[in-house]
Amino acid sequence: MKLVFATHNQNKFIEIKSLLPDYIELQSLNDIGCTEEIPETGETIDENAIIKAEYVRNNYGLDCFADDTGLEVESLAGAPGVYSARYAGEDKDDRANVIKLLSQLEERDNRNARFKTVIALNLKGKQSLFTGICKGKILSEPRGDNGFGYDPVFMPIDSDKSFAEMSLSAKSAISHRAKAFRELIDYLQR
Template identity: 50%
Template sequence: MKLYFATHNSNKLKEIQKLLPQGMELLGLDSLGLNEDIPETADTIEGNSQMKTRYVYERYSVACFGDDTGLEVDALNGEPGVFSARYAGPQKDSEDNMKLLLERMTGHTNRSARFKTVITYIDSDGNEKQFTGIAEGTITEQRAGADGFGYDPIFQPLGYDRTFAEMSAEEKNSISHRGKAFAQLVDYLKQQH
């Protein structure tokens, strides 16, 4: 069975392919000849995930899924949330985003936060299902670690004394929001086939 992931990111594709049941081939948007950026204009993470998936399904009628992720910081009333990638502006620069977040956290003692990933899956018959993965943690006072991406250098998951950026990819994936959401998707796909 072929399954399409609403992404152009080849690293994400490789990472997820390893998790899928045998006989399931994961393909990205490039394999459909879809080169444009899919709009992400919903006001929730769930909505953006759904928007990406429906965009692909409505054009190609194939089994597909899309994901969206946001960082929700309690002291900032859930910011940056759905705007995580473009928190500091449309250039989507991780360094600028982290700098702005750390500035806004100055003076806050409550540093609790969570990463949230939502995956929307649509099968070839048009049935839709969502999966949510959450990683609770805290925002550190300064950056630590060189691995990962996005806010990983300033996010320390609950129960650990290191940031996501200080962990190996395998360790991070075993406890991360994205890893949890994808595990639910994979379990669901295994039950269906």
């Protein structure tokens, strides 16, 4: 089975490819010749995942899935949320996003947060959504060199390591993205 993963993010592509069974041939946007950035104009994480999946289906006619992920911090009323990738500006600078987040949490005791991933699958003319959530807290400073985005400052519940201190396999066992993709894989295997 061929499926397009509607992403240009190579880190995310590698992470997801490692989760999928061998019988699924995964292609990225670059693999299908889609070089443009798909506009993420939704007001929710769910809407952005749907928009990206619809873009691939409408413009390329291929079975595909798209995800959107946001970091939701309790004491910031759910921010950065849908704006997680662009929290510090349109250039999607991971380091700048982390710096802004830490500065906004400087005077706050409540550092509870969660990552939320939503996957929109367009397969044989039908759309399905899958959600994964990982709860944790925001650390006071970055730790670790693995991962991307907010991984250096997010520590999941029941862990003493940030996502960036974990191996890819350890992170994949508990992450929001892995949970959503396990739901997707279960669905594809039925």
